[in-house]
Amino acid sequence: MYPDNYRYTKDHEWVTVEGDTATAGITHHAQEQLGDIVFVDLPKVGDSCTQGKTMGSVESVKAVSDIYSPVSGEVIAVNDSLSSSPEVLNADPHGTGWLVKIRVSNAVELDGLMTAAAYQEYLGGSH
Amino acid sequence: MLDAIGVPNIESLFEHLPERVLLGRPLDIPPGKSEYDIVDYFRALGEKNATWPSFLGAGVYRHYRPVMCDVVVSRGEFLTSYTPYQAEMSQGTLTAIFEFQTMICQLTGMDVANASMYDGSTAVPEAALMAMRVTQRDSILISRAVHPEYREVLATSARSRDMKTGEFGYGTESGVSDLEDLASKISDQTAAVIIQTPNFFGCVENVKAAAEIAHRHGALLVVVFAEAVSLGLLEPPRDADIVCGELQSFAISPSFGGPFAGVLAAKEKYLRQMPGRLVGETKDSRGNRAFCLTLSTREQHIRREKATSNICTNQALIALMATVFMTVYGKEGLRELAGQNLAKAHYLGAALPRRFSSPYFNEVVVRNTDPAAANRALAGRKIIGGLELGRFYPELSDCLLLCATEMSKKADIDQVVEVLR
Amino acid sequence: MIRKVRNHLNPEEGLVFEISSPGKKAYQLPDLDVPAVDPAQALGPANVRREIEHFPEISEVETIRHFTRLSAQNYAIDFGCYPLGSCTMKYNPRVNELVARTEGLAWAHPYQPEALAQGCLEVIDVLERYLCEVTGMDAVSLQPAAGAHGEWTGIMLVRALHESRGNPRKKILVPDSAHGTNPATAAMCGYDVESIKSNDRGLIDLEAVARAANEDVAAMMITNPNTLGIFEENIDKAAAILHEKGAMVYMDGANMNALVGISRPGDFGVDVMHLNLHKTFSTPHGGGGPGAGPVAVRSHLEPFLPIPRVKRNGAALAFDYDRPQSIGKVRAFYGNFGVLVRALAYTLAHGGPGLRNATMDAILNANYVRTRLQDYYDMPYDSPSMHECVFSDDRQSAKGVKTGDIAKRLIDYGFHPYTVSFPLIVHGALMIEPTETEPKQELDLLADALIDIAREIDDDPNLVKTAPHGTRVSRVDEVTAARKPILRWRP
Incomplete structure (x- = not known):
């Protein structure tokens, strides 16, 4: 369920890094808690983001949840397909439902995030 | 009922209130009156007012109200229902609001309209704030030919926020907004330019020219209307980004200034930044067409302090009356x-x-x-x-x-x- | 067993645009008694529209049928109990509607000379005085158009007072049980919001207030009774703590119908509050409005009230605009005057003793419903109820049935649902406010329905989860509505 090569935040985002490019999204658990996602608000390409700070939000019919950036850097791509098909986020949150790609400015930040095993343990504890 | 609850009298149900917060005396309001007394009392009050022919306008207009309007809004099914949060037993109100939104779009040339604001005056700061969210700018320029009370309400709103408001003048001969003055005051910090047409002097503004100036500087053009009947004849403000206004002219009696109904309409691309309720079309689980409140995540009951507005109760029944008026005419x-x-x-x-x-x-x-x-x-x-x-x-x-x-x-x-x- | 309703034929009805056909009309205008004017000549050809594309064209009989058929798709207080907690869906007396249409009042123009509008000014003056008496406050402005608008006005007054003392301050404290309008209002007034956790009895935690209260706090917004329907018995102590730090107490008066004639905010430390005339004073909700949200203040906030104020000028009443400390205008003219007329009619019909009786009956009805239901639904906070009671769906959700499902099933029993999932501090809340105007028979039908539903959940939870079954429209797909918004008809 939770890929081993991803890192996870306590706010239920995931991130995976290739070279200096991070791909980030929200976790299966997050989409499940929200229910049917109807709208995704993402940053613009070129925006800078800071680890732990809001960079967008996801909405279900009756809830809004902020998305916190799992790493710091510059947004270099956003998943535009989500604006017309937000349901992808429910169907495949760890794959085609990715949210943004970020050029990482401080790779050390990743060390502070959870592994898949730690995240699942965290989920077990918090829910 | 008291036996079922297990108390000797009603007073014991609030015995737990501390003595120090109890009123401990009767309210100083005379005992209740009969229905006849009440009708008579208000008839007498009404007679203290003049009911003569009047040539006052200035944002409140005397138009004949077709009988049908009052007949429909007096139906208890509309009058005594709540906000249609429970779609399955509110399709009447929801369908009527959907028709209202459509008619307002047809009338104003905009793509989307909300289910109503309090009135024209309070719709103006809502439009200004919306423009600020869209442009991420903080300055508003409003024409002095906009209704003075609308401008005062905008000024009150600006007091508590990072909203800077400025005014531009009107031509002393033309009676319409002085667009040269606008051009000299607009900047790349201007979120919105606000004009009214017909303006407070009854004059028809040049919307297209104002839009060109606003758009050249990346600002939105907000067009206000106070006399909705004018839209029966006037070219709608298609070049505006946001249109807001007052629907009092559509069957709403002057009523000493309220209740009226405001409206806010906009181009589709600004939908997510709109304040107020919206009704959308969808289907029920059996595949029938149905309507429901939608995009509610913009609103206070979900987004709380991050909502687009704090508006909750709006002017639904008045909007219904306007809908009937638009249908009749x-x-x-x-x-x-x-x-x-x-x-x-x-x-x-x-x-x-x-x-x-x-x-x-x-x-x-x-x-x-x-x-x-x-x-x-x-x-x-x-x-x-x-x-x-x-x-x-x-x-x-x-x-x-x-x-x-x-x-x-x-x-x-x-x-x-x-x-x- | 469903006893309140049976099926009834309900005609299909298209949208007005779909039943339109060219040339039909429902209006008659008088003959023009002045020369006609060519619009292109008078307004300039570019300013004249060609037509209003696709605007309705239907006949008079089609108009009345259209709206009557739509009306039949609504539930309303006139059909029966409408137990929406916090919304106070009480009977709306029809005499109020009649008097609001009194010609001299309904057709008065807001700019007609004061001498020719004394009747309107008197309505304002008398209602202001009655509302002062009901709330125990010193002054009332009737101008705000609704509860949220009253909140906004009230917090703007607080801001103005602090500014006059040299510092607007930074934040507003809001209990976690508050209405969503409270934090939204605070933010609109430029304040940060700090949420204060309720204690285990569902009440304001005095220690938490004491910890949060400091010179940055402009005010605390408190609903009393709170959204659990519980009287905040320490409200005067909380007020003292806040006043000590120079902070104000704002009371959200949404639940004032539980206090009228019994207890007054002005007597327990409240500085400023709003009333919802469409709740406590019976003016109709009309499918979402109009309402009125008068704001009442103690004397230290009076100089800041919106302009104009009504004052006595000898024998006559007049508007006073000369108020240099006023926050200005909060809306054009003087408020939702027609709603004020209705609220005054309600007040006169009840009188002082009647208003108190209404409060007592509201408390009685809520406690009766609570008693009837408490063996079937969990009640997370069991402090005494005032005018409403809040249950949770804990027991039912164990079987996979949520408060929203129970609400939808209640529709099949012929009732509008209670308030669902609010307040937020109760997980899966069922918030029930019967109001004083429900007869015992109706309350028993409501309680029986909820008890039957609790049993259905034991026997056949799916029946409840897929409800409603008896309505012309079954469960509505809100997800598709939000994902692919269709907000207007198009040909």
């Missing part, structure tokens, strides 16, 4: 109604010294050396005259703003002309 009727207004006002305006040169709809500013005396003279003939403009525009203290609608009789207009000429 329809495509031809609204045009014919607007045409009658135009004819009456021009019959009046042509006979008096006009202050401004621009085309006008059903209100006209006329010169008069002593407006207060003129109004007193009219009152002597049991006619309520016009608005003494000096109250809001010191430079126009020798002017009256007069309004004529389809309810203004020729004989009364002739009397006004006789007194003012």
Whole structure:
């Protein structure tokens, strides 16, 4: 369920890094808690983001949840397909439902995030 | 019931309230009155007011209310229902609001309209705030030819926020917004330019030219209307980004200033930044067409302090009344109604010294050396005259703003002309 | 067993645009008694529209049928109990509607000379005085158009007071049980919001207030009774703590119908509050409005009230605009005057003793419903109820049935649902406010329905989860509505 090569935040985002490019999204658990996602608000390409700070939000019919950036850097791509098909986020949150790609400015930040095993343990504890 | 609850009397149900917070005496309000007494009391109050022919407009217009409007809003099914959060037992209200949203779009040339705001005046700051969210800028430029009370409400709103408001003037001969003044004041911090058409002086503004200036600087153009009947005849403000206004003209009696209904409409791309309720079309689980409140995540009950507005209760029943009005008059009727207004006002305006040169709809500013005396003279003939403009525009203290609608009789207009000429 | 309703034929009805056909009309205008004017000539050809594309064209009989058929798809207080907690869906007396249409009042123009509008000014003056008496406050402004608008006005007054003392301050404290309008209002007034956790009895935690209260706090917004329907018995102590730090107490008066004639905010430390005339004073909700949200203040906030104020000028009443400390205008003219007329009619019909009786009956009805239901639904906070009671769906959700499902099933029993999932501090809340105007028979039908539903959940939870079954429209797909918004009809 939770890929081993991803890192996870306590706010239920995931991130995976290739070279200096991070791909980030929200976790299966997050989409499940929200229910049917109807709208995704993402940053613009070129925006800078800071680890732990809001960079967008996801909405279900009756809830809004902020998305916190799992790493710091510059947004270099956003998943535009989500604006017309937000349901992808429910169907495949760890794959085609990715949210943004970020050029990482401080790779050390990743060390502070959870592994898949730690995240699942965290989920077990918090829910 | 007391036995079931297990208490000896009703008072024991609030025995847990600390003694120190109890009132401990009867309210100083006289005992209840009968229905007849109440009707009689308000009849007597009504008689203390003048019910004469009136030439006041200035944001509140006397239009005939087709009987159908009152019949529909008096139905308990509409009158005594709540906000349609439970779609399965509120399809009547939801469908009517969907029709309302559609008609407002058709009328204004916008793509989307909300389910209503409190009134025209409070719709203005809502539009300004929306423009600030869209542009991420903080300055608002508003024409001095916008209703003075709308501008005051905007100023009150600006007090508590990072909103800077400025005004631009109107042409002293033309009576429409001075676009050169606008061009000199607009900057790359301007979120919105706000004009009203027909403006407070009844004059028709050049929306296209104002839009060009606003858009050249990356600002939105907000067009306000106070006299909705004008939209039966006037080209809608298609070049605006946001249109907001007052629907009082659509079957709502002047009622000493309220309740009225405001509306806010916009281009589709600004939908997510709109305040207020929206009704959308969808299907039920059996595949039937159905309507429901939608995009609620913009609103206070979900987004709380991050909501687009704190508005909750709106003016639904008044919006319904306007919907019935628009249905009764329809495509031809609204045009014919607007045409009658135009004819009456021009019959009046042509006979008096006009202050401004621009085309006008059903209100006209006329010169008069002593407006207060003129109004007193009219009152002597049991006619309520016009608005003494000096109250809001010191430079126009020798002017009256007069309004004529389809309810203004020729004989009364002739009397006004006789007194003012 | 469903006892309140049976099926009834309900005609299909298209949208007005779909039943339109060219040339039909429902209006008659009088003959024009002045010369006609050519619009293109008078307004300029570019300013004249060609037509209003696709605007309705239907006949008079089609108009009345259209709206009557739509109306039949609504539930309303006139059909029966409408137990929406916090919304106070009480009977709306029809005499109020009649008097609001009194010609001299309904057709009064806001700019007609004061001498020719004394009747309207008197309505304002008398209602202001009665509302002062009901709330124990010193002054009332009737101008705000609704509860949220009253909140906004009230917090703007607080801001103005602090500014006059040299510092607007930074934040507003809001209990976690508050209505969503409270934090939204605070934010609109430029304040940060700090949420204060309720204690285990569902009440304001005095220690938490004491910890949060400091010179940065402009005010605390408190609903009393709170959204659990519980009287905040320490409200005067909380007020003392806040006043000590120079902070104000704002009371959200949404639940004032539980206090009228019994207890007054002005007597327990409240500085400023709003009333919802469409709740406590019976003016109709009309499918979402109009309402009125008068704001009442103690004397230290009076100089800041919106302009104009009504004052007595000898024998006559007049408007006073000369108020240099006023926050200005909060809306054009003087408020939702027609709603004020209705609220005054309600007040006169009840009189002082009647208003108190209404409060007592509201408390009685809520406690009766609570008693009837407490064996079937969990009640997370069991402090005494005032005018409403809040249950949770804990027991039912164990079987997979949520408060929203129970609400939808209640529709099949012929009732509008209670308030669902609010307040937020109760997980899966069922918030029930019967109001004083429900007869015992109706309350028993409501309680029986909820008890039957609790049993259905034991026997056949799916029946409840897929409800409603008896309505012309079954469960509505809100997800598709939000994902692919269709907000207007198009040909």
